[in-house]
Amino acid sequence: MVTPVRKYLVRGGTVVDSTGVRRADLLLADGMIVASEAEIERSKGYSEIDARGLIVSPGFVDLHTHLRQPGNEKAETILSGSQAGILGGYTALVAMPNTSPTIDSPEAVSYVQHLAKEAPLDVYFSGAITKGRLGEGLTEMSKMADMGIRIFTDDGAGVQNGQLMRRALEYAKGIGVTLAQHCEDATLANAGSINEGAVSAILGVKGIPNAAEDVMVARDIELVRLTGARLHFLHISTARSSAMVQMAKAEGLPITAEVTPHHLVLSDINLMDFNTMFKVNPPLRSDLDRAGLWKAFFGGVFDAVATDHAPHQKEAKDTTLDAAAFGMIGLQGAFGAVLGELHRQLDLPHNGGRGMSDLSDEQLIHLISLFTWKPARIAQIDEVHGGPLLSARPANITIFDPKVRWQLSEQDLVSRSKNSPYFDTDLVGKIMYTFVNGEMRLKEGELCL
């Protein structure tokens, strides 16, 4: 987008970044933070943002977005998904390669990177590990790495063949990129639709057992031990898998893991009336697993909260549970859903009076780290996104009100698809401003593109 770069003074806010929590004003110009001090005087030519009562954070980074372009532009485009991202506080998205055609070649990378230039935020791409995501032959990762691709994944499915996964990890290690795995043994998943458990037993719907995820997490941890390659676990959904990841990290293996807002906030109970909006892969698990995920969350097991934003048109959801598409959108509302649930997990009072946020500084830093600098490091974009809000850093910034309680409604969604699971969820924390490379893209909660 070509718009004149303007100058801003962000005054009165509380800055939370990887250096900690501090009262600071920020001066933004030419796409950069040019000053970050406890108090900055008003000066001519700078538009002032009143950030009193607000938290000023690095812009959010989503490691796991499906933008559907090319191939399913009716469900989402790079542009519409980016706008949803802006509203959700994101300044960078990493788009998944399971488009049609798959992003599995330098030509495909070149095409989507060209499209992404028009986006109002920074869109990065993951490439596929195997050609066509068929799990058979490796893609030309090195050529794609030369074009800036840093993560490779067959997301939507796991690499089923252990030998192929081993070779992929070795190859990725050699060229310095990270593989990301959707852990699901297809034979155990057995074409199920929802979590296998008490709910699937009642509904008579074919289930996907926890073991489908757990066995591949276990296998891949051993393959990381064998190869020494970096591996990122996508959308961990079970208590067992998070415990295995915790142990593997404690051993020092180069593993990272993400959790989605929906696995933290929702469970398979939501499917009791067959509502296809809650059909997602990996499936919403039992409340026992959800408790396990929160235990892991508080134990620092996760490196990122990632949306797995998965747009689907109405027709793909307006059918029976077994026939409906997997996936839910998440960019708008992700942060509010997690912060809202965090309040419930910590049993925090509604509208607690003390301080900026109801969270302690440590809790706030931890939460923000999972939306910002930690995922940015995994994506190797931390020079541009997620870094500390200091002078001479790029001005990728999100400003939110940590106390606002709100609900998302369908009219609020700018995504081309409306399959959000959060219409009945109490969200906490409203995104007010988003700056992408110094450009204001969100102003007082409204898009300004």
Next chain:
Amino acid sequence: MHRSLVSISDLTDEDITELMELSRVFFEVNSRDIPKVPALRGKTVATLFFENSTRTRLSFELAATRLSADVLTFTLASSSVSKGESLRDTAETIESLGADLIVMRHFSSGSVQLVSSWLDIPLVNAGDGAHEHPTQALLDAVTIMDHFEAGKRLDGIEVAIIGDVLHSRVARSNVQLLSRLGARVTLVGPPALLPTDLSLWPVKVSNSLEEVLPLCDVIYLLRIQSERFSESLMPSLAEFSKDFALTHDRLGRAKKTAIVMHPGPIIRGVEITAEVADSPQSLIRKQVSNGVGVRMAVLYWLFGAYQGRLESIW
């Protein structure tokens, strides 16, 4: 405000009692020389079956006919579904044609509830995937009740439901209804044919038919869904039969007063031998004949015609 019958959980205890009483009224109607009443004259009942069925569809169509309703039949083979029509469009078309009530069977769990949310007319679930088949449970309950002259309840009656529970909508409806009426239900089958997590089911579970057999008053056999064998849930039908088929010998080890039931279609030689199916302890044919009266009761009741006054039937 229309009412549908999708799940046993849609019914209150009073509804269940009312439906049982109404069923018995229609059993009497069906025993007449001319088993037909004008109760639903001018109404159109559509049967919308996306899955093969003989007895259930015929049973509903006969029930509607005996209530003097007109019947509209939809079957998958001759429909536009094969041309790519969506479930929603098919259902809305049937409603637009003027059907006043739809009896629906579909291979997907939850499908009937979904269609019911789209339409303004009542639906009767005639089986949705492995989810529910409420009229089967109602006819089973009334059959057991009448056999044991148990009045309005089934307190203390031991029921074993045997076989492929995992894929069985009949089991899911029966477990709910029979246990609500006071029966004690035990599910019997190999682990691969039972759901892994039965914590929300008011049942006992056993993997041994021999163990359960001497204790039960009702031996309820489920059809083995041989079409599911591709999943290698069991090595062979013969292997299943060896441990779970109800044979003459096994029946000899059950109570003399025990009854044998099966929702049909039975596969003689797999879950039940011919001798047992035709034995005096078998109520299988009674279930089928009662089915018509129970479905007359359900249709009549859903049309809201029943206001506690039976004279409105005639």
